[in-house]
Amino acid sequence: MEPHFTKVAIIGVGLIGGSLGLAIRKRGLAGTVVGVGRGEANLKTALERGAIDSYRLDLEEGVKDADLVVLCTPVATFPALAKSLAAIVKPGAIVTDAGSVKESVVSAMEAAIGSRARVVGAHPIAGSEDSGAAAARADLYEGAKCIITPTASTDGDALNQVETLWKAVGSVTVRMGPASHDRIFAAVSHLPHMVAFGLVNTVLDMEDGGFVPYSGGGFRDYTRIAGSHPDMWRDICLLNREQIVASMDSFIEHMKRLREMVAASDGAALAGEFERAREVKKKLA
Amino acid sequence: MEPHFTKVAIIGVGLIGGSLGLAIRKRGLAGTVVGVGRGEANLKTALERGAIDSYRLDLEEGVKDADLVVLCTPVATFPALAKSLAAIVKPGAIVTDAGSVKESVVSAMEAAIGSRARVVGAHPIAGSEDSGAAAARADLYEGAKCIITPTASTDGDALNQVETLWKAVGSVTVRMGPASHDRIFAAVSHLPHMVAFGLVNTVLDMEDGGFVPYSGGGFRDYTRIAGSHPDMWRDICLLNREQIVASMDSFIEHMKRLREMVAASDGAALAGEFERAREVKKKLA
Structure with a gap:
C-alpha cells in the first residue's frame, strides 16, 4: 500500500532532499511538499525543477502542520535542528532524516523531540558526484538500499510509514539498529575514505609531492575518493568516532601483517591474500 | 631521428609486447619483428593482428641475429631469461625490457649478459584491464610516460637507441636510476595496490564478509584495484621488497596519526588533512 502524507516538509533540498521531493511528487505520495532552507537560489531551482510545491526560508513556517518532516541537511546540523523543531513541529508528526551516521543523531533527535514527535532514523544509500537541487533526480532511489534504524522507543506506525515511503520511491529497505548501521558503514564507507585520504597524503608527503606526476590508474582512483x-567527512568522523577508530585499528593491524609478509618475502602468503581480495567481486555480483 | 633495427625480437607478445610490435611495424622502425613465446595460440593472434612478422617457440631461433631483444614476459622471469640469453644473443645486441620493477632485474640482466650484450632497462607506464595479444593496440604508448633506467655500466649508444625507440612509438621518456624508479613506483603504484588488497580483506574479515553487500562507490573502487x-603482485613484492616495505611503513604511520585525530575528535586537524588530500587533483591536472 502506498503511503500518503498531507504535507511533507523537506529541510535541505539538495541532491538527497530534492530527489526525494521529485520522487514523492511524481508518485503523488503527498498533498503538498514544502522545501525549507537558507539558500533561496537553490530553493528556486528545486521549485522550478518540480521537487517541491513551495518553499520557506523560515523553519517554523515551513514545518507548520507538516505530518512528515525529513532532515536532509548535513548530518552535523541534526542535533541543533532537532532542538529547534521541538517547539514548532506538529505534535504527533513523524520526523525522519537521511543522514549517513545514525546512532548519535537518532539519539539526539529522540532526546530533543521524542516526547512531541515520532522520530524514525533512515539512511538512503545513494549519492553522486554532483550536489544541489540542480542534480536531483526522481529515480535516484530506485533499486538503492535504504537503511531504516528503529530503536526501542520508535513508534511502530511511524516506522511502517517511513519504510513504505522509501519503498514507494523505489528503495530496497533494510531494518537494523543504529549501532549496527554505524559499524557496517564505518567499514564499507567511512574506512575506505579515511584510507584514501591517508594514502594520498602519504604520497604527497614524499619529495614534496614530486612522485604524483608518475601515478597511473591505481593512485588516481584514490584521488577521486579523496576528493x-x-x-x-570531518563531521562523519566526529559523529561516528568510535566505530571509525575500531575499523581503522582493524585495518592498521591488517596492513602490518601484510607488511610482514612482504618483509619476509613470503610469496605464498602474499599470493593467498591477493587471491582472497580478488574473490570479493563474487560477493558483489 | 627515427631509430631503425634490422631485427627486433619481442619475448612475450601480450598486451605490452604486442602493442610495441604493432607500433614498431606501423611506423616501419624495424626490418622484421619476431615474436617469441611458449603459447602458440597467442603468438598466432599476434601474427594475425600484425604485431609481429613471424614467431618462434624456441628462444634461440627467435633471438638469433636480432639487434634488439625486448623482454615483455612477467618480470619475475627476467633473471632466468637473461641467463638463457647469455649464450645465444648476438654479441653487441641491445637487450631491453618493459618490467615494472627495475633495480633487481636490471642488475640481474647486467650480471648475466652485460659482458656480451648491451643492457638498457625501461618501464613503459601503460596497461589496461585486458591482457594478451588480442588486447594489443598500436597507440597504447602514445602520450604515456616511459621510464628509462640507465646505470653506471649502460652503453650510451644503446641507451639513446632505446630511448628514441620509445619516443618514436609516442612515449614521453624520462631517465632516472633504477633505485629512484623503484622508490617512486613503490609509492604511486605498488603501495596503492597493497592498500587495496589490505582494505578489501579487512572488510571481508568482518562478519564473514557480511558487510560487503552494503558497500557503495568507495569500497567498490578498491575491489577493482584489488582485482x-x-x-x-606477488612477484612485484618479492622484486621490490625494500621499497614497498618502506612505503608501507610511511603509510601505516600516516594512518596511525589520522586514527589519533579521529579518536581525539580533532575536527580542525581532520578537515585540514582531508582538504590537503583533495588538493592533489591540481597536481594531476
Whole structure:
C-alpha cells in the first residue's frame, strides 16, 4: 500500500532532499511538499525543477502542520535542528532524516523531540558526484538500499510509514539498529575514505609531492575518493568516532601483517591474500 | 631521428609486447619483428593482428641475429631469461625490457649478459584491464610516460637507441636510476595496490564478509584495484621488497596519526588533512 502524507516538509533540498521531493511528487505520495532552507537560489531551482510545491526560508513556517518532516541537511546540523523543531513541529508528526551516521543523531533527535514527535532514523544509500537541487533526480532511489534504524522507543506506525515511503520511491529497505548501521558503514564507507585520504597524503608527503606526476590508474582512483567534501567527512568522523577508530585499528593491524609478509618475502602468503581480495567481486555480483 | 633495427625480437607478445610490435611495424622502425613465446595460440593472434612478422617457440631461433631483444614476459622471469640469453644473443645486441620493477632485474640482466650484450632497462607506464595479444593496440604508448633506467655500466649508444625507440612509438621518456624508479613506483603504484588488497580483506574479515553487500562507490573502487593479478603482485613484492616495505611503513604511520585525530575528535586537524588530500587533483591536472 502506498503511503500518503498531507504535507511533507523537506529541510535541505539538495541532491538527497530534492530527489526525494521529485520522487514523492511524481508518485503523488503527498498533498503538498514544502522545501525549507537558507539558500533561496537553490530553493528556486528545486521549485522550478518540480521537487517541491513551495518553499520557506523560515523553519517554523515551513514545518507548520507538516505530518512528515525529513532532515536532509548535513548530518552535523541534526542535533541543533532537532532542538529547534521541538517547539514548532506538529505534535504527533513523524520526523525522519537521511543522514549517513545514525546512532548519535537518532539519539539526539529522540532526546530533543521524542516526547512531541515520532522520530524514525533512515539512511538512503545513494549519492553522486554532483550536489544541489540542480542534480536531483526522481529515480535516484530506485533499486538503492535504504537503511531504516528503529530503536526501542520508535513508534511502530511511524516506522511502517517511513519504510513504505522509501519503498514507494523505489528503495530496497533494510531494518537494523543504529549501532549496527554505524559499524557496517564505518567499514564499507567511512574506512575506505579515511584510507584514501591517508594514502594520498602519504604520497604527497614524499619529495614534496614530486612522485604524483608518475601515478597511473591505481593512485588516481584514490584521488577521486579523496576528493570528497572535507567538511562532510570531518563531521562523519566526529559523529561516528568510535566505530571509525575500531575499523581503522582493524585495518592498521591488517596492513602490518601484510607488511610482514612482504618483509619476509613470503610469496605464498602474499599470493593467498591477493587471491582472497580478488574473490570479493563474487560477493558483489 | 627515427631509430631503425634490422631485427627486433619481442619475448612475450601480450598486451605490452604486442602493442610495441604493432607500433614498431606501423611506423616501419624495424626490418622484421619476431615474436617469441611458449603459447602458440597467442603468438598466432599476434601474427594475425600484425604485431609481429613471424614467431618462434624456441628462444634461440627467435633471438638469433636480432639487434634488439625486448623482454615483455612477467618480470619475475627476467633473471632466468637473461641467463638463457647469455649464450645465444648476438654479441653487441641491445637487450631491453618493459618490467615494472627495475633495480633487481636490471642488475640481474647486467650480471648475466652485460659482458656480451648491451643492457638498457625501461618501464613503459601503460596497461589496461585486458591482457594478451588480442588486447594489443598500436597507440597504447602514445602520450604515456616511459621510464628509462640507465646505470653506471649502460652503453650510451644503446641507451639513446632505446630511448628514441620509445619516443618514436609516442612515449614521453624520462631517465632516472633504477633505485629512484623503484622508490617512486613503490609509492604511486605498488603501495596503492597493497592498500587495496589490505582494505578489501579487512572488510571481508568482518562478519564473514557480511558487510560487503552494503558497500557503495568507495569500497567498490578498491575491489577493482584489488582485482589485479595475484601472481604479478606477488612477484612485484618479492622484486621490490625494500621499497614497498618502506612505503608501507610511511603509510601505516600516516594512518596511525589520522586514527589519533579521529579518536581525539580533532575536527580542525581532520578537515585540514582531508582538504590537503583533495588538493592533489591540481597536481594531476
